[in-house]
Amino acid sequence: MTTIAVIGLGTMGLGIAQCFAQARFDVLATDAHAPTRDSAADRLAQTLAARVKTGKLSATDCAATLARVTVVPDVTVLAQAALAIEAIVERIEAKHDLFAQLEGILPPQAILATNTSSLSVTALARGLARPERVLGLHFFNPAPVMRLVELIPHQGSDPQALALAREWAEAAGKTVITAPDRPGFIVNRCARPFYGEALAMLESGIPAARIDAAMMAAGYRLGPFALIDLIGADINLAATEGLYAAMGGHPRYLPFDPLRAQVASGHLGRKTGAGFVFPAEVVASADPAIVLRIEATLANEALWLLSEGGTTQDGIDTAVKLGLNFPRGPFEMLAQHGAAVIKTTLSDLAAAATDQMKPRYAPAPGL
Ligand SMILES: NC(=O)c1ccc[n+]([C@@H]2O[C@H](COP(=O)([O-])OP(=O)(O)OC[C@H]3O[C@@H](n4cnc5c(N)ncnc54)[C@H](O)[C@@H]3O)[C@@H](O)[C@H]2O)c1
Structure with a gap:
């Protein structure tokens, strides 16, 4: 034995x-x-x-x-x-x-x-x-x-x-x-845009509960903010900062200000009794534009990772579904929306971004 x-x-x-x-x-x-x-x-x-x-x-x-x-x-x-x-x-x-x-x-x-x-x-x-x-x-x-x-x-x-x-x-x-021996391996790396793009939207004035509601309507068990509340904003910030440093400070991994502010406020999520949305119960409500924005960046991150070698589309999809309880993997998102729509979404985001943030939305080689 x-x-x-x-x-x-x-x-x-x-x-x-x-x-x-x-x-x-x-x-x-x-x-x-x-x-x-x-x-x-x-x-x-x-x-x-x-x-x-x-x-x-x-x-x-x-x-x-x-x-x-x-x-x-x-x-x-x-x-x-x-x-x-x-x-x-x-x-x-x-x-x-x-x-x-x-x-x-x-x-x-x-x-x-x-x-x-x-x-x-x-x-x-x-x-x-x-x-x-x-x-x-x-x-x-x-x-x-x-x-x-x-x-x-x-x-x-x-x-x-x-x-x-x-x-x-x-x-x-x-x-x-x-998984390749790259920062965050598959799951912790591919998860970043789920939180990051949601935080970018929050920063631009879209309420956290609305973003979570949109993701839940698209089949996600938890929205990004409920997931941060579950994990702890401090843990999420530490993981984001670790990856940001390991990836040379690339804006795709930026720890957004609302996450830092949340940690500074001490409302870390379930463990402290309050977070971005916790203890409120968010009810699913469809908002395809929010879902597309998050899924476009998720698919793009997965394509960047794929282009670096050591993994496969199926491997990434399976890892993301099992590791994050997502209803579909990034390559299934890509197939569902279509590469052209993902590309247009990214270029619209880049057009609206500051110069410093534009590289966040650069399309990956496979796109
Ligand atoms: N907590 C998570 O969600 C999670 C998920 C995946 C991977 N990990 C990784 O797993 C590892 C452990 O994380 P954890 O959350 O279980 O931590 P933990 O703090 O709960 O447990 C770590 C244990 O290791 C013991 N320890 C420390 N140094 C030791 C040594 N030199 N020899 C023997 N024992 C020693 C400590 O006494 C402690 O009991 C870390 O590398 C972490 O990054 C954690």
């Missing part, structure tokens, strides 16, 4: 441990913080008990899943793991040090996977003894619920390591999409 090691038992690590244990993998789990280690089994038991209560898991499977997770005091006892997934703090030195340490403990063919959201897998692998065994396995939150996993190779990743990581993540019930 394949043993999976999970290092870091916070939000993501515990969820990843649960995914593999439910799929009958043996899981060795650890965290540098003793109270987090000590509480891990109870936290997992609570999550699984909730699934038993709602009839999603039998009591027998719950007990078997818990029995498959062994919390260990530190990484020195992970030697039997075939795959180690780190979900520790988002700092490259910490992740690099951990992988260097794991290389001395795990067998040479073991795979070292990072769950990073924003760091370069290439940079993380650099300087390790066996960089070819390093890859990204990017789970989404909550890991046991979200089906998508982005598999991120770097230039030197061993195809056999990639194939095994894919096989095991698929065995844990995930849909695995290969």
